[in-house]
Amino acid sequence: MSYMSKPRIAHPGLKKNALGLTRRDYEGGMSTLCAGCGHDSITAAIIQACFELAIEPHRVAKVSGIGCSSKTPAYFLSASHGFNSVHGRMPAVATGANAANRDLSYIGVSGDGDSLSIGLGQFCHAMRRNLDMLYLIENNGVYGLTKGQFSASADVGSKAKRGEINEQPPIDPVLTALAMGGTFVARSFSGDKEQLVPLIKAGLKHKGFALIDVLSPCVTFNDHEDSTKSYAYTRQHYHPALETDFVRPAEEIMADYDAGAAMSIELHDGSMIVLRKAAQDYDPQNRGTAFAYIKDKLRDSEFLTGLLYVEETAPDMHVLSHTADRPLVDFGWEDLCPGSSALPEILKRYR
Amino acid sequence: MSYMSKPRIAHPGLKKNALGLTRRDYEGGMSTLCAGCGHDSITAAIIQACFELAIEPHRVAKVSGIGCSSKTPAYFLSASHGFNSVHGRMPAVATGANAANRDLSYIGVSGDGDSLSIGLGQFCHAMRRNLDMLYLIENNGVYGLTKGQFSASADVGSKAKRGEINEQPPIDPVLTALAMGGTFVARSFSGDKEQLVPLIKAGLKHKGFALIDVLSPCVTFNDHEDSTKSYAYTRQHYHPALETDFVRPAEEIMADYDAGAAMSIELHDGSMIVLRKAAQDYDPQNRGTAFAYIKDKLRDSEFLTGLLYVEETAPDMHVLSHTADRPLVDFGWEDLCPGSSALPEILKRYR
Amino acid sequence: MPEPQSAERINDFVIKLANVNGTGSASANSLLMKSIFRMGVPVVGKNFFPSNIQGLPTWYEIRVSRDGHIARSGRVDIMVAMNAETYRQDLSDVSPGGVLIYDSTWPRSHELVREDVTILGIPLAKICNEHFDGIRARILMKNVTYVGALAALLELDLEVIKQLLGETFARKPKLADANMQAIHLGYDYARDHFECPLSLRVESMDLTRDHIMIDGNSAAALGCLYAGVTVGAWYPITPSTSLMDAFRSLCAQHRTDAETGENRYCIVQAEDELAAIGMVLGAGWMGARAFTPTSGPGISLMSEFIGFGYFAEIPAVIFDVQRVGPSTGMPTRTQQCDILSAAYCSHGDTRHPILFPADPTECFEMAVAAFDLAERLQTPIFVLSDLDIGMNDWMCPLLQWDDDYRWDRGKVLSETDLEKAEHFWRYYDHDGDGIPYRSLPGVHPKGAYFTRGSGHNAEGRYTEDADEYREVVDRLNRKFETAAELVPAPVVVNSARGDIAVLSVGSCDGAVREALVLLGEQGVKLNYMRVKAFPFSGKVQDFLDRHERVFVVEQNRDGQLRKLLINETTTDPAKLVSILHYDGLPIGSDCILEAILGGLEKGAAA
Amino acid sequence: MPEPQSAERINDFVIKLANVNGTGSASANSLLMKSIFRMGVPVVGKNFFPSNIQGLPTWYEIRVSRDGHIARSGRVDIMVAMNAETYRQDLSDVSPGGVLIYDSTWPRSHELVREDVTILGIPLAKICNEHFDGIRARILMKNVTYVGALAALLELDLEVIKQLLGETFARKPKLADANMQAIHLGYDYARDHFECPLSLRVESMDLTRDHIMIDGNSAAALGCLYAGVTVGAWYPITPSTSLMDAFRSLCAQHRTDAETGENRYCIVQAEDELAAIGMVLGAGWMGARAFTPTSGPGISLMSEFIGFGYFAEIPAVIFDVQRVGPSTGMPTRTQQCDILSAAYCSHGDTRHPILFPADPTECFEMAVAAFDLAERLQTPIFVLSDLDIGMNDWMCPLLQWDDDYRWDRGKVLSETDLEKAEHFWRYYDHDGDGIPYRSLPGVHPKGAYFTRGSGHNAEGRYTEDADEYREVVDRLNRKFETAAELVPAPVVVNSARGDIAVLSVGSCDGAVREALVLLGEQGVKLNYMRVKAFPFSGKVQDFLDRHERVFVVEQNRDGQLRKLLINETTTDPAKLVSILHYDGLPIGSDCILEAILGGLEKGAAA
Ligand SMILES: Cc1ncc(C[n+]2csc(CCOP(=O)(O)OP(=O)(O)O)c2C)c(N)n1
Ligand SMILES: Cc1ncc(C[n+]2csc(CCOP(=O)(O)OP(=O)(O)O)c2C)c(N)n1
Ligand code: SF4
């Protein structure tokens, strides 16, 4: 198999941004995700946001871990360098990259497995450092790529394709971010472009770590055993590997609702989640009360969406490290090597 | 060098507990920590608590990571098995051990480096599983054993022996626990036996994960450069390894104050921390408001101490897994091996 | 178009099915393979699937072999080309004289023809659209329909197919009927339009009685169940995931109290591989049999803890179902590339016993053996399987179980032992075999000690003393010598010729054996050894000593088994000639045959 | 008490100081060593310290050697026994004819005498309590006082000591005075009570001019500074910690803009080693020179990412300052036990270049070379130092720097290159040396590609294709062959005899060289090679081919270098005879001498 790329045809009538680029210039390779996967909607939102912001594509660096979600940087901004790292370790790569070159825009894409299980420590420490990047968790409650095990964000009571029921309370990325000192904490839904695109734009502009937890349904592994629609159910004495052999073609789920309002969304398996958009008078500046309020809503099984906490003045990693404004990669040999003349003084202490 | 053990002399007049054991029976080997290290006070509190609870020492399993703090299980309960694992990975060991034998009492001892840096992910996931154990973080804001680098819990503005100033905001274990669903979340001070011993006893009895974040001053690496008392300051052209060559003999710092009250404590380097004991009317049952209140106090540079959140009814790992009441290690061959008679039915699906 | 040459080949050919994943083809292909199997004809199936969930090319290769050959042969006699995107490649893969079947609902390009291949078009989509409602059924039934067509072309027994469908859809007889209808549609179309059967076809035999078709991961899981394992900890990773899936479902059936619902096992889905191995060590320390299944990246992540297990001497079993490395590599392709990583896993001086199963039967047996060895030797044991063994369906004799067998818990001191003992020294070599005695937590205060990965002496106390340290690590080397006697001995097949031999490991076995037969037919008779374990027993050394030249066949780029052999025996490396295959597809007998013939010639010339 | 035999030994003896850690003894011992060094006499100091902070035994061994021998010799001529707890052992460690000095403030046990050792008691505590106030000063000055006594006994130059104290306490002249007072107290006590000097004593020479006493970690840090490194990421671990400490303070001095306070570097204290190496790879991908210092456990934790670096081809430099394994092992003891872990780090088929410095000078030089190699080869490079080199003070010639040198950034495409290029294929072997061209992020849209650890083809696109995969990994092997030509060549010392040789690595060098001198004195002349890098250059193969027998000296249990040699050359293992030392103390010349003599005898007998 070889990489597929979409034909890039220049339509003369296409809308152009401030750089004279069209939306097409922000696209990437053809997605290989399942039809209807929420992650593809997020990809579209990223493309839209970058296009609208008129970011120079090659001045963006895309970083990700491993998972269906982490594949998506291949599907947007094909003129940007990308780094598909190992599972759960994208934050470290982003930290080193950013340390070396603070002038690029960093877009990190991760999954709930990638960020909340194997990568939880790195995710938290990147927030503690207030690393200047946009960090998206494409949160579907499962490990998509390894075929549907529960992730740490799976809700209590959710059912896996194999029939197990999750009884463990979830780790919520938003509450986690609030505890870790995250300076831009948001939640949204993959199908809510109205909300998501502006959040991505705001996150890209935030000087520091901008987390957006995007609920993003997995169309394939929310299929559960006792659903009458389930194909798996009908198989009895059968090879487990074959259970996921058929993927029902599905459409992406869209959502459109107002600030302050709640909206329940039916997922592909028939289960429901309720989103509530933070009201106009919601105060995103107090970490403690934000936590209390979001937790309250979660207790009522509502996901509060929107920009839930923001702190624009917190110093980012470079401010904390007093790094030069000029990117480190731009310093030349003469700026860096002290030369032979400096040696005697250095070596004096060793006499 | 070889292991040192204290002479264990049976004093006829020593107080005995319900099992007829004396405090001595709960002691361990001689400590090799620095004189005055807060960790030794915590060791004493653990000994006291186990003695008072009249736990059978050999029915306790002690687990730890790596660090000065993680060495301490060698200094209490010498009749208990101990497991000094690798750095930051004690929670996993405790999880496996507990999975195998749910009947023992588990005491985990960790440091702020061990739990909040390398071990943050495991620490969080053990809480998520509500693993039935007592988990102590002996929190000194530094990596003691590797000679005083800042840990992730170092306060902004604290100074290292080498003169650096920490500017990164800390990760607070208590806030972290609240975000991760911890079911018993407490904070105390190594020198406050009045508060610490009862908390340890409560934690041991809690059915689930009991976290006690114990502030525990490192006498050696809080020494800072511009302190007039500092030895390091006086050395200029010198070998860095030698800076820590001298450890000032010090006494442990004690604290005794009332519920609701605040107390400032001078650390060995002359710096101050303020403790505030949660008042009688503090409500430790609401996660959200607890978070908001504790965070508020931290903003005022006060560490709220006491039992800060508790949820007694949450199911522990075994309840969530429907494990048998009888410890798995007690099942015999016949309970476990299905024997040849079961094979044909199992193999049928493979015809 | 000239007639493609073709000889009658009964029960001896390869069918390859090219599909798009997520379309239900795996079930159809499995139905096809099982039908042949149920007709008593030896068969094996290999799945080449992409590392994604839906929409990419996927292939399934079925080898029908009346002689029981199980390896890939390099041939493709029948290609079912369902994926337009790979059509060109699929067509070119057909062996001269072969047959290609495609969905003729849509026209195929004129350029895509081959004179030496019979191309049969069946309007599968059209047929299904006419007979089934709903997009789901139409997609699924297309696959079943080509199975029906193949049934006609290969003369499969429709009754067998019907029975299989009945079993599969036992709870949904309507679905069984619909599937059978699709079979008939394909069957009838083929009968009406083509000359049936082909010269390649299936004829009932009686060679699969008392056999099953099973994958290695399921067999390994069954071994864990039978070995009395109670704790499993894991983090999902292809291709090891199905091992824990199978263990879980076996436990649900056999270890859950029907009345109380209580489980006599505990499976923990860890947050990552570092945690998984930590859990296994914690459980092993407590006295439970515990394991973790993983693949290459997991081994890398577990290295620190595995070194701890070695030095602190804690039983643990690690199944490494190998996939293509390095790094993430190709997660859905097979290799034997973790041999060195496993043998010397972790920093410092460490060595670990490894078992190398060659097929699902050995996965079952070695799983059981691994837990005995782990407890006997008090150390982590690797079972190095691979994707080919672990995830493909292999034909194996019915698995056997001896009810007289009891687990070997090794040198564990009981409460009474400890009560009677004067003192307990955890790391003392009482018996001269390098294996100390251990005590379990909670049993007796006298057994208490502090398990640690830092320096300790024979008594189990902390030390930084040079001699005390050396005493412990030297004993660990003695223990490794003991291990060489305890692990399974290699399999040796002697032939007439004594000077040249072949040595291989694991899933290479089938391909090597077939190559040896083919060589034999050409009058080249070579001896053969398959190593089953590391450390190498004296038999391996003997075998190497006995031969002037040994071809070492393995599936990795760097000749890792060969390296291990020269590191750990006293053989002259000059006589070990590597035959390497490492492109991610299971090794075929053809490439071995060629390499050996080439090697022999070169040898003769030199 | 008979007179212990003792011959006059000028500038050729060993002083060992037994202390309790945390009492300030290290400063005093260093003062002693530096004084001898400043007197122009070659000297080397080795610190054996415990893995804790205060209260445990610690030893410092100073070898004074007019011939410039730097290894341990197995002798202890003067023991300063300040630790009551280890007194018995310390006494027994003194070589016959030696001297033991102890604090006679408190009586020592009557049993603890040796007829062949001169025992000198000095009431150090008493003296200090009389002359100094405060517990702190009293503890500290005890140590300085014994230095004073030794000054008298060894005839050290008090002026030199005074000057050293003045420099050390430049900012606190009062402290300098107090220290000098303590020196005099000890000096006077010794002169008053013992015959001074001893037959062992120091005499000024002129052999240390243009030399420094430096530890390998500081020298490596200096190399990083000079190599133009801008990003360092690390997690503290003994014995590598002081490398980053030194780099940080060098950067603070040389890379911080005096006016703005802006740093031309960024050091990140990572949350663990997995993160540290991830950061290094991220920075390397961006085009910065980046490194991480660590030790064994860190290497284990980094393995997954190191395999990624290998496969995705990202420059990175990893300093592994080796300590005793396995597992946590003995963190404050030395070994060369990560050779195999480093060479084959990570699952799958992987191999990594390694540089092996033998002393601080080479730490400096190889640090610089490592970054050139990393960028040249686009792969992680290991620098395998050890605790002995990294943390002990070695006498080295003043480090040199050639201002004409410029960094080698390897094959990096500039903006103009990319602009002109028709297309950019990341993994294409344009030059036949296995090294592709890379592009840096942010430079030009045409350079964009997706770096990944999963299967990719020469163009840099995702692939699961068997041939495309093989093309890439075969090229990686070619690149490794190129590496063998680029890495530093081994050091060869030829002697008369041509059939038998010694081969060693890293910190074994000094001990081997001394042993060769001693052998030479006995008429046994052997050739010698020290390998400086892996992959082994052709010279290593030639050397091995040239000899009938080669003793391979290394500091680990399992003969890891020997294994690597037989894996990666075509040598017959039978001729490689291991000499292993692995108790955690630096290897001494005595043990090598003995092993070679024994080996030669056995060889002769066989
Ligand atoms: C070290 C390691 N362990 C396990 C895996 C297997 N693996 C690949 S993706 C994945 C989970 C992905 O889940 P998530 O991040 O939620 O992404 P999704 O597919 O759901 O978008 C796992 C466990 C791996 N690639 N590497
Ligand atoms: C994998 C690994 N990395 C680094 C180390 C070195 N190390 C030992 S203890 C420690 C930090 C301990 O800090 P903390 O947990 O706070 O314990 P403290 O000594 O302060 O009580 C470190 C980094 C190690 N042992 N293992
Ligand atoms: S498996 Fe789920 S997460 Fe992965 S691509 Fe398919 S729908 Fe998306």
Ligand code: SF4
């Ligand atoms: S270094 Fe600090 S934490 Fe460690 S033992 Fe000493 S005082 Fe305690």
Ligand SMILES: [Mg+2]
């Ligand atoms: Mg997910």
Ligand SMILES: [Mg+2]
């Ligand atoms: Mg600490």
